[in-house]
Amino acid sequence: MQLKTSLRNVFRNRRRTAFSLAVIVVGFVILVSVLGFVGEALQSTKTSLADETGAVQVGSEGLFENSSTGYDYLIPPGQLEQVVAIVSTMPGLVGVSWQLNFAGLVGDEQGSTLIVGRGIVPCSDVQAYECIVSSGSPFEETSDREVILGVALARKLGVAPGDRVNIATGTVSGNFNAATVVVSGEITYALEALEEQLGLFPIAFVQRLLKTDGVERILIRIDDVDQAEAFAFELQQHLQSASIPLVARTWKELNPSYASIESFYGAFSGLAMMGIAVLVFFSVLEVLTISFLERSREVGTLRALGAGRGRVFGSFILEAAFLGIIGAILGALISVALVLVFNAIAFSWIPPGAAIPQSIQLQLSPTVIIMPILTVLFSTLLSAIFPSWRNSRIEIVRALQSV
Amino acid sequence: MSSDSQFCHEKGLAFLEARSLTKTYQVGSSAVHALQSVNFTAMQGDFVVINGPSGSGKTTFLNLISAIDRPTQGEVLIQGVSTNTLSERQLAQLRKDKIGLIFQSFNLIPVLSAAENAEYPLLLQRLPKTERAQRVQAILSEVGLADLGKRRPNELSGGQRQRIAIARALITRPKLVLADEPTANLDSETGAQVMDLMRRLNEEHCVVLLVVTHDPEVARYARRQVRIRDGRLMEGEGS
Numbered sequence: 225m226q227l228k229t230s231l232r233n234v235f236r237n238r239r240r241t242a243f244s245l246a247v248i249v250v251g252f253v254i255l256v257s258v259l260g261f262v263g264e265a266l267q268s269t270k271t272s273l274a275d276e277t278g279a280v281q282v283g284s285e286g287l288f289e290n291s292s293t294g295y296d297y298l299i300p301p302g303q304l305e306q307v308v309a310i311v312s313t314m315p316g317l318v319g320v321s322w323q324l325n326f327a328g329l330v331g332d333e334q335g336s337t338l339i340v341g342r343g344i345v346p347c348s349d350v351q352a353y354e355c356i357v358s359s360g361s362p363f364e365e366t367s368d369r370e371v372i373l374g375v376a377l378a379r380k381l382g383v384a385p386g387d388r389v390n391i392a393t394g395t396v397s398g399n400f401n402a403a404t405v406v407v408s409g410e411i412t413y414a415l416e417a418l419e420e421q422l423g424l425f426p427i428a429f430v431q432r433l434l435k436t437d438g439v440e441r442i443l444i445r446i447d448d449v450d451q452a453e454a455f456a457f458e459l460q461q462h463l464q465s466a467s468i469p470l471v472a473r474t475w476k477e478l479n480p481s482y483a484s485i486e487s488f489y490g491a492f493s494g495l496a497m498m499g500i501a502v503l504v505f506f507s508v509l510e511v512l513t514i515s516f517l518e519r520s521r522e523v524g525t526l527r528a529l530g531a532g533r534g535r536v537f538g539s540f541i542l543e544a545a546f547l548g549i550i551g552a553i554l555g556a557l558i559s560v561a562l563v564l565v566f567n568a569i570a571f572s573w574i575p576p577g578a579a580i581p582q583s584i585q586l587q588l589s590p591t592v593i594i595m596p597i598l599t600v601l602f603s604t605l606l607s608a609i610f611p612s613w614r615n616s617r618i619e620i621v622r623a624l625q626s627v
Numbered sequence: 628m629s630s631d632s633q634f635c636h637e638k639g640l641a642f643l644e645a646r647s648l649t650k651t652y653q654v655g656s657s658a659v660h661a662l663q664s665v666n667f668t669a670m671q672g673d674f675v676v677i678n679g680p681s682g683s684g685k686t687t688f689l690n691l692i693s694a695i696d697r698p699t700q701g702e703v704l705i706q707g708v709s710t711n712t713l714s715e716r717q718l719a720q721l722r723k724d725k726i727g728l729i730f731q732s733f734n735l736i737p738v739l740s741a742a743e744n745a746e747y748p749l750l751l752q753r754l755p756k757t758e759r760a761q762r763v764q765a766i767l768s769e770v771g772l773a774d775l776g777k778r779r780p781n782e783l784s785g786g787q788r789q790r791i792a793i794a795r796a797l798i799t800r801p802k803l804v805l806a807d808e809p810t811a812n813l814d815s816e817t818g819a820q821v822m823d824l825m826r827r828l829n830e831e832h833c834v835v836l837l838v839v840t841h842d843p844e845v846a847r848y849a850r851r852q853v854r855i856r857d858g859r860l861m862e863g864e865g866s
């Protein structure tokens with residue numbers, strides 16, 4: 225009956241309850257939007273970073289610590305085979321690939337500029353992005369004297385797919401080498417600054433250019449990026465027991481900026497939750513204070529009949545809990561509907577520093593719904609404590625005299 | 628008057644005693660002597676009507692007896708125990724188990740149905756559901772509202788509301804029932820019905836009944852009358 229009483233009291237003054245619920249629902253929707261946006265932003269940053277670097281990489285310590293001189297960090301073909309064999313047995317693996325990178329000059333008779341060359345395994349499962357060229361075509365399987373240029377670099381050089389460019393760089397032993405390649409396609413790249421320097425080559429070509437049969441790093445893709453730490457840890461143990469002098473690194477270790485992005489978004493979400501908590505707290509506090517005070521006479525009556533302070537306090541808290549629960553349920557339903565509609569519309573924008581427009585999607589994960597539920601429940605209950613406490617301690621005689 | 632009810636076994640024992648009961652309100656710099664050194668004893672089964680002019684201290688007197696207010700001086704003893712010695716929690720327990728209260732404006736809880744209002748004190752006593760249901764049914768029949776239990780207070784007439792309030796006061800089978808102007812908000816016919824009911828309950832359940840009233844019609848029901856004037860209590864009718 226206490227449950228029933230409190231629940232009926234919630235709906236006693238419909239207009240006031242509607243106001244409280246509206247505040248809770250609006251706060252809820254705002255919070256879901258913020259958390260959904262943040263969740264999606266983090267998720268897409270994470271996926272694009274992990275796509276770029278692989279979830280886990282294997283290379284020499286000197287490569288990752290930047291302590292090598294020249295090309296002495298290269299992995300010889302024998303070790304590459306061993307690592308690939310080990311990795312292939314591990315669960316969760318999607319694909320494995322390898323890279324050999326260099327810096328050099330690109331140009332023709334008209335002039336030349338810097339190029340960051342990436343020798344990659346064409347269209348591997350790990351980095352398939354050279355397959356999605358914005359103009360021209362991906363690498364042909366038969367030819368390896370090709371390059372895919374960043375759109376901005378191609379523009380700078382004034383070349384188009386089908387044209388030839390010259391590449392010059394130093395070999396692993398420090399000699400000079402050069403070659404002519406055909407521009408097979410152009411690619412847009414998430415970072416504009418890199419798009420101006422990027423050139424993708426089949427790795428076999430880069431190995432001939434640098435006069436080596438080694439590779440720089442091994443890239444591993446797994447089905448769940450969040451398992452990268454565990455995967456890297458296990459791989460590291462396999463490497464050690466096979467006495468291979470290489471180390472495994474996760475995408476997070478390779479992209480130290482991710483941690484700061486994550487903590488920035490964390491602080492942002494925290495602020496939003498606090499803001500909504502404060503908003504709900506003060507709105508509900510005001511409403512409850514009025515509607516509880518209006519019931520002084522009833523409180524006096526119940527106390528006179530022998531109800532203890534605890535019971536009175538509890539019944540008011542219970543009432544606020546019902547208000548919070550109803551608000552949370554409404555908020556959850558309404559915001560899920562709004563997010564689904566929003567995601568279906570798929571607004572797009574160009575994130576700062578990016579070249580390609582992305583559609584704004586809001587994440588709908590359990591966290592995105594649970595955190596707002598906890599926030600509104602917490603602040604509704606918190607706002608009920610003081611008015612409930614005060615009403616439970618009201619002097620009975622005075623309460624009975626009030627109208 | 629059918630005074631000697633066969634159900635009233637313990638008749639002749641002092642149930643309630645007020646000793647030099649005094650209540651003084653401080654209003655600004657002046658003191659209001661609402662009650663001055665009142666001595667009063669009620670026996671088991673007594674039906675006492677208290678009258679007196681407005682502002683004479685009648686409500687104050689009832690409030691001190693039901694221990695919803697504390698005296699400035701003196702004490703109230705219920706079955707020999709001074710309420711001054713009891714904690715807030717014990718006082719709540721005393722009211723819940725031994726005292727029934729009837730208010731001038733009924734004070735029903737609007738969100739509860741008539742039956743739920745009557746049931747409420749049993750809930751405080753933590754009685755099992757089936758027993759609560761039985762007692763509610765019985766008391767509603769007794770006050771003649773067996774069919775109206777599902778209605779909310781605002782769907783009842785004044786007399787019906789007061790009868791529900793009486794049911795609520797009696798459902799715990801209290802030993803003491805205090806009523807402050809129970810008929811003031813009722814027409815004279817309904818008032819008479821309510822008083823008939825109260826008298827019957829007094830006789831059949833052997834409760835000590837203290838009824839404050841201005842109404843001489845109501846006063847006729849009592850076995851004993853006292854008068855309060857300027858905070859002092861006098862035995863008998865005199866005006």
Ligand SMILES: Nc1ncnc2c1ncn2[C@@H]1O[C@H](COP(=O)(O)OP(=O)(O)OP(=O)(O)O)[C@@H](O)[C@H]1O
Nearest residue numbers: 652653654659661680681682683684685686687688
């Ligand atoms: N809380 C209070 N503060 C100050 N004075 C009070 C308070 N309550 C009652 N009084 C005063 O005490 C006196 C007695 O009041 P009480 O309510 O007991 O009178 P009453 O006999 O019940 O009157 P009525 O017949 O009008 O109900 C009055 O003078 C009243 O003004």
Ligand SMILES: [Mg+2]
Nearest residue numbers: 685686687807
């Ligand atoms: Mg009065």
